[in-house]
Each structure stands twice: as C-alpha cells, then as structure tokens.
Amino acid sequence: MQTTKPRSTLVIACGALAREFLAVKTANGWDHVDVTCLPAIWHNYPQKIPDGIRRKIRANRARYDEILVLYGDCGTGGLLDEVLKEEGVERIDGPHCYSFFAGAEVFDRMQEEEIGTFYLTDFLVRHFDRFVIKGLKLDVHPQLLPMYFGHYKRVMFLVQVPDKALEKKAAAAAARLGLPLEIHHTGLAGIEPFLKPRDAAA
Known part of the structure; x- marks a missing residue:
C-alpha cells in the first residue's frame, strides 16, 4: 500500500514554545516540519506580533505546502486572527498558551x-x-x-x-x-x- 507523503510544513511559533515544539517533532519523527520563531519577549509588546507573523508567512509561503501558527491571540485583541484570515493561515485554538497547554x-x-x-x-x-x-x-x-x-x-x-x-x-x-x-x-x-x-x- 502506497503511503501518502506528508506535506512540507512550516510552523511559525512563539519563541516561548520552541522547546516544546521540538520535543513533539522529535518524538514523532516529523522531518517534514520546520519551525521559525518570533521573539518570546514580544509578549510584552503584543502589537508587534500580527505584522511579525505576516512577514514570516509572506517570506516563506513559496517554500512550503502548508504554514501553521503556534500562537494564541496573546494580547493582540483579535488583530492576529485578522492577519491570519487575510493570509489564509490557521493557528492553534485558544487565547494563550496556558489554555492550549492545559486544555x-x-x-x-x-x-x-x-x-x-x-x-x-x-x-x-x-x-x-x-x-x-x-x-x-x-x-x-x-x-x-x-x-x-x-x-x-x-x-x-x-x-x-x-x-x-x-x-x-x-x-x-x-x-x-x-x-x-x-x-x-x-x-x-x-x-x-x-x-x-x-x-x-x-
């Protein structure tokens, strides 16, 4: 039976989640998944997050089949979701990492x-x-x-x-x-x- 090759995927993550992402990637052997991070300190300056993610998406879109965003709203007041809707990119559900870590x-x-x-x-x-x-x-x-x-x-x-x-x-x-x-x-x-x-x- 032929196995479908996974799509090449880029995860744009908060720097505060890099270690956890890499642990999941390693445990599952996901060689087709790459990560790029924005500075974790941007949580203190959430106004930087939406445009920072937009730039990452546009700089990498042609190189990957799929882009995912490992960010909550993280204090952007919905502006991040507006950017992701415009760019056609999905993020993990939840307002912040406390919610999606705990459930x-x-x-x-x-x-x-x-x-x-x-x-x-x-x-x-x-x-x-x-x-x-x-x-x-x-x-x-x-x-x-x-x-x-x-x-x-x-x-x-x-x-x-x-x-x-x-x-x-x-x-x-x-x-x-x-x-x-x-x-x-x-x-x-x-x-x-x-x-x-x-x-x-x-």
Missing part, C-alpha cells in the same frame, strides 16, 4: 476556581527573572510588587515536561511573589494534535 475546559475550571491565578509554564519558570521581574522592572522598583500582584491569590505552574529542578525554581518564583504554588501537569498533548500532519491523520 480549554481544564483552564476554564482553574479560572472559575480562582480567578486570581498567575500562571507559569516551563519557559516562564526558566526565564522568570527576565520576563517577570525585569520585564515589570521589579528589580529596580520592588515597591511595585503589590500593585502588580496584590490581587493574585496563587501561582499555578503548568508543567509540560516534569523536572524537579524547575519545580524548585517555580516554588522560589511563587515565594518571591508572596503567593502559594500549585502544580498541574499538562504534558504536550495540548499542542500535538494541531501539529499532526494533515495527510497522516489517522
């Missing part, structure tokens, strides 16, 4: 249980100082901590790949914010179905 239903339950939840992923734990402390200038103005985090009640660490060292770093991050830590293991199942080759779907 929409699980994430919604977490929010209903405690709306004052600050979420961390593996990436954010690794880069907590850069993206949270320095990103919010708390290293220079620590007195702003209550203003930013006074309404939060807990930190939820959404774990993609179990790692005791990361759990310790997450605990230290939560302590720095003065909040209790809870841990929920998501794995990578939230992104794998979206990345699965269309021609190879079972």
Whole structure:
C-alpha cells in the first residue's frame, strides 16, 4: 500500500514554545516540519506580533505546502486572527498558551476556581527573572510588587515536561511573589494534535 507523503510544513511559533515544539517533532519523527520563531519577549509588546507573523508567512509561503501558527491571540485583541484570515493561515485554538497547554475546559475550571491565578509554564519558570521581574522592572522598583500582584491569590505552574529542578525554581518564583504554588501537569498533548500532519491523520 502506497503511503501518502506528508506535506512540507512550516510552523511559525512563539519563541516561548520552541522547546516544546521540538520535543513533539522529535518524538514523532516529523522531518517534514520546520519551525521559525518570533521573539518570546514580544509578549510584552503584543502589537508587534500580527505584522511579525505576516512577514514570516509572506517570506516563506513559496517554500512550503502548508504554514501553521503556534500562537494564541496573546494580547493582540483579535488583530492576529485578522492577519491570519487575510493570509489564509490557521493557528492553534485558544487565547494563550496556558489554555492550549492545559486544555480549554481544564483552564476554564482553574479560572472559575480562582480567578486570581498567575500562571507559569516551563519557559516562564526558566526565564522568570527576565520576563517577570525585569520585564515589570521589579528589580529596580520592588515597591511595585503589590500593585502588580496584590490581587493574585496563587501561582499555578503548568508543567509540560516534569523536572524537579524547575519545580524548585517555580516554588522560589511563587515565594518571591508572596503567593502559594500549585502544580498541574499538562504534558504536550495540548499542542500535538494541531501539529499532526494533515495527510497522516489517522
């Protein structure tokens, strides 16, 4: 029986998801799938994301059979979806990576249980100082901590790949914010179905 060759695919991803994408690609042996990333720090400047993705699409469209976008709305206020509609490109469902890592239903339950939840992923734990402390200038103005985090009640660490060292770093991050830590293991199942080759779907 002849096997259909998977379509050559480019995934345009947030830099914060690069490690997780590569783990899924390697585990599945998807040699036909490539990735290009936009800077993770753009989450602090979401207005850059739509045009950045448009440029990536147009620069690579002729080289691939399919382009996918591994981004939530990520604070663009719907502008990213407008760009993707114009360009005819699909993105993963969900407003942000917390939702598609945990699964929409699980994430919604977490929010209903405690709306004052600050979420961390593996990436954010690794880069907590850069993206949270320095990103919010708390290293220079620590007195702003209550203003930013006074309404939060807990930190939820959404774990993609179990790692005791990361759990310790997450605990230290939560302590720095003065909040209790809870841990929920998501794995990578939230992104794998979206990345699965269309021609190879079972």
